[in-house]
Amino acid sequence: MELSQLPLVLWNSIESYDNVYSKQKLETDQERPKAKVSIKPAQHVFRGDTVTLRCDIDGEGVTSWQYSWYKDDSSYSTSELQEHTFRSVTESDAGKYFCYGAERGGSRSSQDSDAVTLTVSDRPQAVLSVSPQKWLTEGDPVTLICEVYGSSTGWTFSWYNLTASSDNRYHFQRLSDNSRGAGGNYTVSSAALNHTGVYVCRAERGEPAYKTTFSNTQPVWVTALIVFSGVSPRVSLIISPSRTQHFPSVSLSLSCEDQRNSDRWNVKRYTDRWGLQDCSSSVWGSQTGSTCTISSTITSDTGVYWCQSESGENYHPVNITVHYGVVLESPVHPVTEGDTLTLRCLYQNSTPPNLSQSSLRI
Structure with missing residues (x-):
């Protein structure tokens, strides 16, 4: 006999059973506590992080739970501990996690928790x-x-x-x-x-x-803030030749002049190519006393140079460039209002290296 030919009474019995089962299941689910998962320190972590998953179940009358963990819908672990910890998490630990609990020595169980996603990335910068x-x-x-x-x-x-x-x-x-x-x-x-x-x-x-x-x-x-008091700064970086723009393949001298002669100073520099360096290194310069000498400049010597005391005090940064062609000869240090200022353009391949010169009063 085909299903469509079943007596109406039997259909009504089946439908009534389904309704009763669904109602009982709904009432049972409502009575069962729902587990909840949390992640510390965050759901997005980095390789090597310590990560803790915690399963919380608010089950009245239950004193002890057995916790089951699932990852990506597959059984992962079962433990009496409420927390599962990754001591040094890796990309393979990433995924969706949920948990549920069963009463130890009893018959009660929780509903499954909602899933949380753990994401693991490279070491952060x-x-x-x-x-x-x-x-x-x-x-x-x-x-x-x-x-x-x-x-x-x-x-x-x-x-x-x-x-x-x-x-x-x-x-x-x-x-x-x-x-x-x-x-x-x-x-x-x-x-x-x-x-x-x-x-x-x-x-x-x-x-x-x-x-x-x-x-x-x-x-x-x-x-330094320029104050027209006629007082010289405590420490000055003296550059020879006395300009901030220089040609390659020439000698360059940088000296830290201390008005009180109280400290021995080192010349430091910071360049895009080499980063932070000390002149006393044999790589790019040599230092005698408080004077640093670059025997033959190259374009990568372009950077900021300053004086540092033995106690770590920093003074008088000067931006120095090294390039081919034409350079501008101008004062290294600030000038005072009313002084005469001379600017001169120098061409590397001329003898003497001089293109033009102009003077102005400021």
Whole structure:
């Protein structure tokens, strides 16, 4: 007999049974507590992070649960522990997780939790920027902004002053921490000459702490506020030949002149190609006393040079360029109102190297 030919009474019996079963199942599900999954420190984490999945079940009268974990709809683990921890998470741990619980020694069980997605990415990179600009005058405000791309929560930020020793090994002097969040700001409300330097940042989160790599470097240059009092600055960087633009393949001398002769000074530099370096390194220059000599300049010597004391104080940054063709000969240091200023264009292949000259009173 075909199903369509079943007696109407039998159809009504089947339909009535289905309705009763559905109603009982709904009532049973409503009575069963629903499990809930949470992830710490976040659903988007990075390789090497410590990650904890937690299954919470609010089951009245149940004192002990057996927790079952599922990943991507497949059984993953069963444990009496409420938490499942990855000590050093990898990309293979990424996926959708849910849990449910069964009463140990009893008959009750929970509903399945909603699934949560764990995403694992490469080790994060902190990114440092400077606002409003890198070249400042004494008294200007400046902010170092540290961010972690691809993640927005749970980070604590630290800033470091980067220094280089005579063997060009880097050392990190920690400045400060900031509040947690998507990014952190380290603000100096009134820049001083000694804030000249090269900075990096790093972020960390979790317990034990998981740290990002160090950020890109960001230099900050603070120049003296010109006060027409006739008082010379304590430390000056004396350049010979006395200009900021130079030709390749010539000798260049840089000397730190201390008005009080109280410290031995080293010449430091920061270039796009080589980063932070000390002149006493044999790689690019040689230092005698407080004088640094570059025997034969090359274009990659273009950068910012300044004086640093043995105690780490930084003074008088000067932007020096090395290039072919024509250079402008102008004063290295600021001039005073009313002085006569002479500007001269020099051509590398002329003898003497002189194109034109102009004088003006400012």
